[in-house]
Amino acid sequence: MESSLRVVAITNCPAGIAHTYMVAEALEQKARQLGHTIRVETQGSSGVENRLSDAEIAAADYVILATGRGISNDDRQRFVGKKVYEIPISQALKNIDTIFPHLATQALTFTADNSVRLGKQEVVQGSVMSHLMAGVSAALPFVIGGGILVAIANMLVQMGLPYTDMAKGAPSFTWVVESIGYLGFTFMIPIMGAYIASSIADKPAFAPAFLVCYLANDKGLLGTQSGAGFLGAVVLGLAVGYFVLWFRKVRLGKALQPLLGSMLIPFVTLLLFGVLTYYLVGPFMSDVMSGLLHILNTIPPSMKLGAAFLVGAMLAFDMGGPINKTAWFFCFSLLEKQIYDWYAIVGVVALMPPMAAGIATYLAPKLFTAQEKSAASSAIVVGATVATEPAIPYALAAPLPMITANTLSGGITGMLVIAFGIKRLAPGLGIFDPLIGLMSPVGSFYLVLAVGLALNISLIILLKGFWLKRKTATQQENEHGHRTA
The missing domain is CATH 3.40.50.2300 (Response regulator)
Structure with a gap:
Protein backbone atom coordinates (compact mmCIF):
# COMPACT_ATOMS: atom_id res chain seq x y z
CA MET A 1 0.00 0.00 0.00
CA PHE A 110 -18.68 0.90 -5.92
CA THR A 111 -21.09 0.45 -8.81
CA ALA A 112 -24.33 2.24 -9.65
CA ASP A 113 -26.46 -0.71 -8.52
CA ASN A 114 -29.61 0.47 -6.78
CA SER A 115 -28.30 4.01 -6.62
CA VAL A 116 -28.98 5.54 -10.02
CA ARG A 117 -30.73 8.90 -9.96
CA LEU A 118 -33.92 8.98 -11.98
CA GLY A 119 -34.06 11.95 -14.30
CA LYS A 120 -31.71 14.87 -14.36
CA GLN A 121 -31.05 17.39 -11.63
CA GLU A 122 -33.11 20.37 -12.73
CA VAL A 123 -32.43 22.61 -9.74
CA VAL A 124 -29.10 23.62 -8.24
CA GLN A 125 -28.36 21.65 -5.10
CA GLY A 126 -28.39 23.93 -2.05
CA SER A 127 -30.54 26.59 -3.74
CA VAL A 128 -33.82 27.81 -2.28
CA MET A 129 -35.67 26.05 -5.11
CA SER A 130 -33.98 22.75 -4.25
CA HIS A 131 -35.17 23.10 -0.65
CA LEU A 132 -38.71 23.95 -1.77
CA MET A 133 -38.81 20.95 -4.09
CA ALA A 134 -37.59 18.71 -1.26
CA GLY A 135 -40.62 19.87 0.71
CA VAL A 136 -42.98 19.38 -2.21
CA SER A 137 -41.62 15.87 -2.87
CA ALA A 138 -42.31 14.91 0.73
CA ALA A 139 -45.82 16.41 0.64
CA LEU A 140 -46.85 14.69 -2.61
CA PRO A 141 -47.60 11.24 -1.11
CA PHE A 142 -49.87 12.89 1.46
CA VAL A 143 -51.93 14.76 -1.10
CA ILE A 144 -51.96 11.88 -3.59
CA GLY A 145 -53.11 9.32 -1.04
CA GLY A 146 -55.54 11.75 0.53
CA GLY A 147 -56.89 12.91 -2.81
CA ILE A 148 -57.58 9.39 -4.02
CA LEU A 149 -59.45 8.55 -0.80
CA VAL A 150 -61.57 11.70 -1.12
CA ALA A 151 -62.27 10.78 -4.74
CA ILE A 152 -63.28 7.24 -3.75
CA ALA A 153 -65.64 8.59 -1.08
CA ASN A 154 -67.27 10.91 -3.62
CA MET A 155 -67.63 8.06 -6.13
CA LEU A 156 -69.27 5.85 -3.48
CA VAL A 157 -71.77 8.59 -2.64
CA GLN A 158 -72.60 9.01 -6.33
CA MET A 159 -73.18 5.25 -6.50
CA GLY A 160 -75.85 5.59 -3.80
CA LEU A 161 -74.03 4.85 -0.54
CA PRO A 162 -75.14 7.01 2.40
CA TYR A 163 -73.08 9.92 3.68
CA THR A 164 -73.52 10.71 7.37
CA ASP A 165 -71.10 12.69 9.53
CA MET A 166 -70.55 12.35 13.27
CA ALA A 167 -72.91 15.21 14.10
CA LYS A 168 -75.85 13.12 12.86
CA GLY A 169 -74.99 9.96 14.80
CA ALA A 170 -72.85 7.01 13.75
CA PRO A 171 -70.68 8.13 10.81
CA SER A 172 -71.05 6.35 7.51
CA PHE A 173 -68.22 4.51 5.76
CA THR A 174 -68.03 7.18 3.07
CA TRP A 175 -67.57 9.89 5.70
CA VAL A 176 -64.81 7.88 7.39
CA VAL A 177 -62.96 7.37 4.09
CA GLU A 178 -63.31 11.05 3.16
CA SER A 179 -62.12 12.17 6.60
CA ILE A 180 -59.02 9.97 6.39
CA GLY A 181 -58.35 11.42 2.95
CA TYR A 182 -58.56 14.98 4.22
CA LEU A 183 -55.95 14.13 6.87
CA GLY A 184 -53.51 13.96 3.96
CA PHE A 185 -54.37 17.53 3.03
CA THR A 186 -54.06 18.60 6.67
CA PHE A 187 -50.60 17.13 7.20
CA MET A 188 -49.14 17.95 3.80
CA ILE A 189 -48.44 21.49 5.05
CA PRO A 190 -46.39 20.67 8.19
CA ILE A 191 -44.62 17.86 6.31
CA MET A 192 -43.65 20.25 3.55
CA GLY A 193 -42.33 22.84 6.01
CA ALA A 194 -40.44 20.17 7.95
CA TYR A 195 -38.71 18.80 4.85
CA ILE A 196 -37.83 22.27 3.59
CA ALA A 197 -36.11 22.95 6.91
CA SER A 198 -34.55 19.49 6.97
CA SER A 199 -33.19 19.98 3.45
CA ILE A 200 -31.39 23.10 4.70
CA ALA A 201 -30.17 22.00 8.13
CA ASP A 202 -30.84 18.25 8.36
CA LYS A 203 -32.56 16.36 11.20
CA PRO A 204 -32.38 18.97 14.01
CA ALA A 205 -34.66 21.28 11.99
CA PHE A 206 -37.34 18.69 11.23
CA ALA A 207 -39.40 18.55 14.43
CA PRO A 208 -39.47 22.32 15.16
CA ALA A 209 -40.50 23.11 11.58
CA PHE A 210 -43.21 20.42 11.57
CA LEU A 211 -44.75 21.66 14.81
CA VAL A 212 -44.70 25.39 14.02
CA CYS A 213 -46.13 24.76 10.53
CA TYR A 214 -48.92 22.69 12.09
CA LEU A 215 -49.55 25.51 14.58
CA ALA A 216 -49.65 28.09 11.79
CA ASN A 217 -52.44 26.12 10.08
CA ASP A 218 -54.55 25.38 13.17
CA LYS A 219 -57.31 27.99 13.00
CA GLY A 220 -58.67 26.87 16.36
CA LEU A 221 -55.40 27.49 18.20
CA LEU A 222 -54.62 30.74 16.43
CA GLY A 223 -58.19 32.06 16.39
CA THR A 224 -57.87 33.07 12.73
CA GLN A 225 -60.19 32.71 9.74
CA SER A 226 -57.63 30.88 7.64
CA GLY A 227 -54.47 28.88 8.16
CA ALA A 228 -51.12 30.06 6.84
CA GLY A 229 -51.26 27.42 4.09
CA PHE A 230 -48.40 26.64 1.73
CA LEU A 231 -47.13 30.18 1.99
CA GLY A 232 -46.69 29.71 5.72
CA ALA A 233 -44.90 26.39 5.19
CA VAL A 234 -42.47 28.04 2.78
CA VAL A 235 -41.73 31.00 5.05
CA LEU A 236 -41.48 29.01 8.28
CA GLY A 237 -39.63 26.08 6.68
CA LEU A 238 -36.97 28.38 5.24
CA ALA A 239 -36.73 30.47 8.42
CA VAL A 240 -36.38 27.46 10.73
CA GLY A 241 -33.95 25.77 8.37
CA TYR A 242 -31.54 28.67 8.09
CA PHE A 243 -31.80 29.43 11.82
CA VAL A 244 -30.88 25.83 12.69
CA LEU A 245 -28.10 25.87 10.09
CA TRP A 246 -26.59 28.83 11.96
CA PHE A 247 -27.30 27.27 15.37
CA ARG A 248 -25.44 24.08 14.44
CA LYS A 249 -22.21 26.06 14.15
CA VAL A 250 -22.18 26.58 17.94
CA ARG A 251 -19.36 24.61 19.57
CA LEU A 252 -19.95 23.24 23.09
CA GLY A 253 -17.01 20.88 23.52
CA LYS A 254 -16.79 17.12 23.10
CA ALA A 255 -18.95 16.29 26.13
CA LEU A 256 -21.92 18.47 25.19
CA GLN A 257 -21.66 18.62 21.40
CA PRO A 258 -23.79 15.48 20.80
CA LEU A 259 -26.63 17.08 22.81
CA LEU A 260 -26.77 20.09 20.50
CA GLY A 261 -28.71 18.39 17.72
CA SER A 262 -30.79 16.00 19.82
CA MET A 263 -31.93 18.39 22.57
CA LEU A 264 -30.78 22.01 22.52
CA ILE A 265 -31.54 22.90 18.90
CA PRO A 266 -35.07 21.39 18.84
CA PHE A 267 -35.94 22.94 22.23
CA VAL A 268 -34.65 26.46 21.55
CA THR A 269 -35.93 26.54 17.97
CA LEU A 270 -39.40 25.29 18.90
CA LEU A 271 -39.68 27.76 21.76
CA LEU A 272 -38.56 30.73 19.68
CA PHE A 273 -40.47 30.00 16.50
CA GLY A 274 -43.50 28.63 18.34
CA VAL A 275 -43.97 31.93 20.18
CA LEU A 276 -43.25 33.96 17.04
CA THR A 277 -45.71 31.86 15.03
CA TYR A 278 -48.48 32.18 17.60
CA TYR A 279 -48.23 35.93 18.07
CA LEU A 280 -46.86 37.23 14.76
CA VAL A 281 -46.14 34.89 11.85
CA GLY A 282 -49.30 32.77 12.08
CA PRO A 283 -51.83 35.65 12.20
CA PHE A 284 -49.92 37.64 9.55
CA MET A 285 -49.62 34.73 7.10
CA SER A 286 -53.26 33.85 7.78
CA ASP A 287 -54.29 37.36 6.75
CA VAL A 288 -52.16 37.08 3.60
CA MET A 289 -53.74 33.74 2.67
CA SER A 290 -57.24 35.07 3.41
CA GLY A 291 -56.56 38.00 1.09
CA LEU A 292 -55.26 35.71 -1.65
CA LEU A 293 -58.28 33.41 -1.33
CA HIS A 294 -60.63 36.40 -1.42
CA ILE A 295 -58.99 37.65 -4.62
CA LEU A 296 -59.23 34.21 -6.24
CA ASN A 297 -62.88 33.83 -5.24
CA THR A 298 -63.96 37.31 -6.33
CA ILE A 299 -61.80 37.85 -9.42
CA PRO A 300 -63.92 38.90 -12.43
CA PRO A 301 -64.35 36.14 -15.04
CA SER A 302 -62.40 38.03 -17.68
CA MET A 303 -59.41 38.50 -15.39
CA LYS A 304 -59.60 34.90 -14.23
CA LEU A 305 -59.40 33.72 -17.83
CA GLY A 306 -56.41 35.99 -18.38
CA ALA A 307 -54.70 34.55 -15.32
CA ALA A 308 -55.52 31.03 -16.54
CA PHE A 309 -53.89 31.82 -19.90
CA LEU A 310 -50.76 33.00 -18.08
CA VAL A 311 -50.62 29.89 -15.87
CA GLY A 312 -51.16 27.54 -18.81
CA ALA A 313 -48.53 29.30 -20.90
CA MET A 314 -46.00 29.18 -18.04
CA LEU A 315 -46.63 25.46 -17.51
CA ALA A 316 -46.00 24.69 -21.18
CA PHE A 317 -43.11 27.10 -21.74
CA ASP A 318 -40.02 25.36 -20.32
CA MET A 319 -41.30 21.84 -19.52
CA GLY A 320 -40.10 21.40 -15.94
CA GLY A 321 -37.88 24.48 -15.77
CA PRO A 322 -38.14 27.36 -13.30
CA ILE A 323 -41.09 29.06 -15.04
CA ASN A 324 -43.02 25.79 -15.16
CA LYS A 325 -42.21 25.11 -11.49
CA THR A 326 -43.43 28.56 -10.41
CA ALA A 327 -46.82 28.05 -12.05
CA TRP A 328 -47.06 24.45 -10.81
CA PHE A 329 -46.21 25.49 -7.27
CA PHE A 330 -48.95 28.15 -7.26
CA CYS A 331 -51.60 25.70 -8.49
CA PHE A 332 -50.50 22.88 -6.20
CA SER A 333 -50.45 25.17 -3.15
CA LEU A 334 -54.20 25.84 -3.49
CA LEU A 335 -55.18 22.17 -3.05
CA GLU A 336 -54.88 22.47 0.72
CA LYS A 337 -57.49 25.24 0.61
CA GLN A 338 -59.78 22.96 -1.43
CA ILE A 339 -59.42 25.13 -4.54
CA TYR A 340 -59.13 22.58 -7.32
CA ASP A 341 -59.69 24.40 -10.63
CA TRP A 342 -56.20 25.87 -10.94
CA TYR A 343 -54.54 22.51 -10.39
CA ALA A 344 -56.78 21.14 -13.14
CA ILE A 345 -54.83 23.37 -15.56
CA VAL A 346 -51.71 21.41 -14.58
CA GLY A 347 -53.57 18.13 -15.12
CA VAL A 348 -54.40 19.03 -18.73
CA VAL A 349 -51.57 21.27 -19.94
CA ALA A 350 -48.77 19.06 -18.56
CA LEU A 351 -49.93 16.26 -20.87
CA MET A 352 -49.84 18.27 -24.04
CA PRO A 353 -46.23 19.10 -25.12
CA PRO A 354 -44.92 15.50 -25.33
CA MET A 355 -48.17 14.03 -26.67
CA ALA A 356 -48.54 16.76 -29.27
CA ALA A 357 -44.93 16.40 -30.42
CA GLY A 358 -45.29 12.62 -30.74
CA ILE A 359 -48.58 12.77 -32.64
CA ALA A 360 -47.31 15.54 -34.93
CA THR A 361 -44.38 13.29 -35.82
CA TYR A 362 -46.80 10.71 -37.23
CA LEU A 363 -48.99 13.28 -39.00
CA ALA A 364 -46.13 15.25 -40.60
CA PRO A 365 -43.10 12.92 -40.66
CA LYS A 366 -41.19 15.11 -43.15
CA LEU A 367 -40.79 17.77 -40.46
CA PHE A 368 -38.91 15.48 -38.07
CA THR A 369 -35.64 13.57 -37.99
CA ALA A 370 -35.35 9.78 -37.87
CA GLN A 371 -34.39 9.97 -34.21
CA GLU A 372 -37.46 12.07 -33.39
CA LYS A 373 -39.67 9.63 -35.28
CA SER A 374 -38.30 6.66 -33.32
CA ALA A 375 -39.06 8.42 -30.04
CA ALA A 376 -42.61 9.45 -30.98
CA SER A 377 -44.51 6.51 -29.51
CA SER A 378 -42.59 6.79 -26.25
CA ALA A 379 -43.31 10.53 -26.07
CA ILE A 380 -47.03 9.89 -26.45
CA VAL A 381 -47.23 7.12 -23.85
CA VAL A 382 -44.99 8.78 -21.27
CA GLY A 383 -46.55 12.18 -21.87
CA ALA A 384 -50.01 10.76 -21.27
CA THR A 385 -49.01 10.03 -17.67
CA VAL A 386 -47.85 13.60 -16.96
CA ALA A 387 -44.11 13.34 -17.58
CA THR A 388 -42.93 16.24 -19.73
CA GLU A 389 -39.32 15.12 -20.34
CA PRO A 390 -40.04 13.48 -23.73
CA ALA A 391 -40.96 16.91 -25.14
CA ILE A 392 -37.56 18.42 -24.38
CA PRO A 393 -35.57 16.89 -27.31
CA TYR A 394 -38.21 18.11 -29.78
CA ALA A 395 -38.02 21.63 -28.31
CA LEU A 396 -34.21 21.65 -28.38
CA ALA A 397 -34.17 20.61 -32.05
CA ALA A 398 -36.44 23.51 -33.07
CA PRO A 399 -36.80 25.90 -30.11
CA LEU A 400 -38.71 28.77 -31.70
CA PRO A 401 -41.59 26.88 -33.37
CA MET A 402 -41.95 24.16 -30.73
CA ILE A 403 -41.88 26.43 -27.67
CA THR A 404 -44.18 28.95 -29.38
CA ALA A 405 -46.68 26.22 -30.25
CA ASN A 406 -46.57 24.74 -26.74
CA THR A 407 -46.88 28.10 -25.00
CA LEU A 408 -49.80 29.41 -27.07
CA SER A 409 -51.76 26.17 -26.91
CA GLY A 410 -51.00 25.81 -23.19
CA GLY A 411 -52.33 29.28 -22.46
CA ILE A 412 -55.53 28.78 -24.47
CA THR A 413 -56.09 25.35 -22.89
CA GLY A 414 -55.67 26.90 -19.44
CA MET A 415 -58.53 29.29 -20.27
CA LEU A 416 -60.69 26.37 -21.46
CA VAL A 417 -60.08 24.45 -18.23
CA ILE A 418 -61.40 27.37 -16.17
CA ALA A 419 -64.26 28.05 -18.60
CA PHE A 420 -65.45 24.43 -18.42
CA GLY A 421 -65.15 24.30 -14.62
CA ILE A 422 -62.76 21.33 -14.56
CA LYS A 423 -61.36 20.39 -11.13
CA ARG A 424 -58.50 18.12 -10.05
CA LEU A 425 -58.27 16.82 -6.50
CA ALA A 426 -54.66 15.60 -6.49
CA PRO A 427 -51.77 14.40 -8.69
CA GLY A 428 -52.58 11.15 -10.44
CA LEU A 429 -52.17 9.23 -13.67
CA GLY A 430 -52.64 11.81 -16.38
CA ILE A 431 -55.29 10.78 -18.89
CA PHE A 432 -56.61 8.21 -16.40
CA ASP A 433 -57.34 10.78 -13.66
CA PRO A 434 -61.07 11.05 -14.47
CA LEU A 435 -61.42 7.26 -14.34
CA ILE A 436 -60.20 7.14 -10.73
CA GLY A 437 -62.23 10.15 -9.63
CA LEU A 438 -59.40 12.70 -9.44
CA MET A 439 -60.61 14.88 -12.34
CA SER A 440 -64.14 16.05 -13.08
CA PRO A 441 -66.30 16.50 -15.06
CA VAL A 442 -65.07 13.54 -17.07
CA GLY A 443 -66.48 14.64 -20.44
CA SER A 444 -65.16 18.19 -20.09
CA PHE A 445 -61.66 16.94 -19.29
CA TYR A 446 -61.40 14.78 -22.41
CA LEU A 447 -63.01 17.46 -24.59
CA VAL A 448 -60.63 20.19 -23.44
CA LEU A 449 -57.63 17.86 -23.73
CA ALA A 450 -58.65 16.93 -27.29
CA VAL A 451 -59.09 20.58 -28.28
CA GLY A 452 -55.77 21.53 -26.66
CA LEU A 453 -53.92 18.70 -28.38
CA ALA A 454 -55.46 19.53 -31.75
CA LEU A 455 -54.41 23.15 -31.37
CA ASN A 456 -50.92 22.23 -30.19
CA ILE A 457 -50.38 19.74 -33.04
CA SER A 458 -51.69 22.19 -35.66
CA LEU A 459 -49.38 24.95 -34.41
CA ILE A 460 -46.38 22.58 -34.36
CA ILE A 461 -46.98 21.50 -37.96
CA LEU A 462 -47.66 25.05 -39.15
CA LEU A 463 -44.85 26.83 -37.29
CA LYS A 464 -42.20 24.15 -37.71
CA GLY A 465 -43.00 23.81 -41.40
CA PHE A 466 -42.58 27.55 -41.87
CA TRP A 467 -39.42 27.54 -39.70
CA LEU A 468 -37.81 24.73 -41.74
CA LYS A 469 -38.59 26.48 -45.02
CA ARG A 470 -36.98 29.68 -43.76
CA LYS A 471 -33.98 27.71 -42.47
CA THR A 472 -33.56 25.91 -45.80
CA ALA A 473 -33.89 29.17 -47.74
CA THR A 474 -31.28 30.86 -45.55
CA GLN A 475 -28.85 27.97 -46.02
CA GLN A 476 -29.30 28.09 -49.81
CA GLU A 477 -28.69 31.85 -49.83
CA ASN A 478 -25.51 31.39 -47.83
CA GLU A 479 -24.28 28.63 -50.15
CA HIS A 480 -25.08 30.80 -53.19
CA GLY A 481 -23.19 33.70 -51.63
CA HIS A 482 -20.12 31.54 -51.01
CA ARG A 483 -20.12 30.29 -54.63
CA THR A 484 -20.36 33.76 -56.12
CA ALA A 485 -17.65 35.01 -53.80
Missing part, protein backbone atom coordinates in the same frame (compact mmCIF):
# COMPACT_ATOMS: atom_id res chain seq x y z
CA GLU A 2 1.22 3.55 -0.76
CA SER A 3 3.03 5.35 2.05
CA SER A 4 0.61 8.29 2.07
CA LEU A 5 -3.05 8.04 1.15
CA ARG A 6 -5.89 10.49 0.71
CA VAL A 7 -8.95 9.03 2.42
CA VAL A 8 -12.52 10.20 2.97
CA ALA A 9 -14.97 8.55 5.35
CA ILE A 10 -18.55 8.56 6.64
CA THR A 11 -19.53 7.51 10.16
CA ASN A 12 -23.03 7.04 11.54
CA CYS A 13 -24.75 4.94 14.17
CA PRO A 14 -28.43 4.26 14.94
CA ALA A 15 -28.60 6.79 17.78
CA GLY A 16 -26.29 9.26 16.09
CA ILE A 17 -24.60 10.25 19.34
CA ALA A 18 -21.68 8.24 20.76
CA HIS A 19 -20.16 5.91 18.15
CA THR A 20 -20.58 8.37 15.28
CA TYR A 21 -18.14 10.83 16.81
CA MET A 22 -15.88 8.34 18.61
CA VAL A 23 -15.14 6.40 15.42
CA ALA A 24 -14.62 9.63 13.46
CA GLU A 25 -12.03 10.77 16.00
CA ALA A 26 -10.35 7.37 16.04
CA LEU A 27 -10.06 7.33 12.23
CA GLU A 28 -8.56 10.80 12.23
CA GLN A 29 -5.99 9.89 14.91
CA LYS A 30 -4.98 6.65 13.21
CA ALA A 31 -4.64 8.37 9.81
CA ARG A 32 -2.33 10.98 11.32
CA GLN A 33 -0.22 8.28 12.96
CA LEU A 34 0.20 6.49 9.62
CA GLY A 35 0.92 9.68 7.67
CA HIS A 36 -2.35 9.65 5.71
CA THR A 37 -4.74 12.57 5.15
CA ILE A 38 -8.42 12.00 5.95
CA ARG A 39 -11.70 13.90 6.01
CA VAL A 40 -14.59 12.36 7.95
CA GLU A 41 -18.24 13.24 7.40
CA THR A 42 -20.34 12.51 10.50
CA GLN A 43 -24.05 11.75 10.16
CA GLY A 44 -25.11 12.06 13.77
CA SER A 45 -27.91 13.52 15.85
CA SER A 46 -27.01 17.01 14.61
CA GLY A 47 -27.37 15.92 11.01
CA VAL A 48 -24.56 15.87 8.46
CA GLU A 49 -21.42 17.63 9.63
CA ASN A 50 -18.17 18.20 7.72
CA ARG A 51 -19.95 17.14 4.53
CA LEU A 52 -17.56 15.80 1.92
CA SER A 53 -17.37 17.83 -1.27
CA ASP A 54 -17.44 16.24 -4.70
CA ALA A 55 -13.88 17.41 -5.24
CA GLU A 56 -12.67 15.73 -2.03
CA ILE A 57 -14.35 12.47 -2.99
CA ALA A 58 -12.93 12.60 -6.51
CA ALA A 59 -9.41 13.17 -5.18
CA ALA A 60 -9.58 10.40 -2.56
CA ASP A 61 -7.71 7.12 -3.00
CA TYR A 62 -10.14 5.24 -0.73
CA VAL A 63 -13.50 5.70 0.98
CA ILE A 64 -14.22 4.25 4.43
CA LEU A 65 -17.86 3.70 5.41
CA ALA A 66 -18.20 2.93 9.12
CA THR A 67 -21.96 2.81 9.52
CA GLY A 68 -24.61 1.47 11.85
CA ARG A 69 -27.67 2.39 9.79
CA GLY A 70 -26.28 2.29 6.28
CA ILE A 71 -26.21 5.20 3.89
CA SER A 72 -28.83 6.56 1.54
CA ASN A 73 -28.96 5.87 -2.19
CA ASP A 74 -27.96 9.50 -2.76
CA ASP A 75 -24.85 8.94 -0.63
CA ARG A 76 -24.03 5.72 -2.46
CA GLN A 77 -24.26 7.61 -5.74
CA ARG A 78 -21.53 9.97 -4.52
CA PHE A 79 -19.05 7.10 -4.33
CA VAL A 80 -19.76 5.28 -7.58
CA GLY A 81 -16.46 4.28 -9.15
CA LYS A 82 -14.46 4.76 -5.92
CA LYS A 83 -12.67 2.06 -3.91
CA VAL A 84 -14.82 1.69 -0.80
CA TYR A 85 -14.06 -0.15 2.44
CA GLU A 86 -17.18 -0.87 4.52
CA ILE A 87 -17.22 -1.90 8.17
CA PRO A 88 -19.98 -1.97 10.81
CA ILE A 89 -19.45 0.91 13.19
CA SER A 90 -19.73 -1.48 16.12
CA GLN A 91 -16.57 -3.22 14.81
CA ALA A 92 -14.65 -0.11 13.80
CA LEU A 93 -13.16 0.90 17.15
CA LYS A 94 -11.77 -2.50 18.09
CA ASN A 95 -10.46 -3.03 14.53
CA ILE A 96 -9.10 0.48 14.05
CA ASP A 97 -5.52 -0.84 13.69
CA THR A 98 -6.44 -3.10 10.76
CA ILE A 99 -8.67 -0.75 8.71
CA PHE A 100 -5.97 1.19 6.88
CA PRO A 101 -3.70 -1.82 6.16
CA HIS A 102 -6.70 -3.65 4.65
CA LEU A 103 -7.76 -0.85 2.29
CA ALA A 104 -5.70 -2.08 -0.66
CA THR A 105 -6.89 -5.68 -0.44
CA GLN A 106 -10.46 -5.40 0.84
CA ALA A 107 -11.82 -2.18 -0.63
CA LEU A 108 -14.33 -2.80 -3.41
CA THR A 109 -15.20 -0.55 -6.33
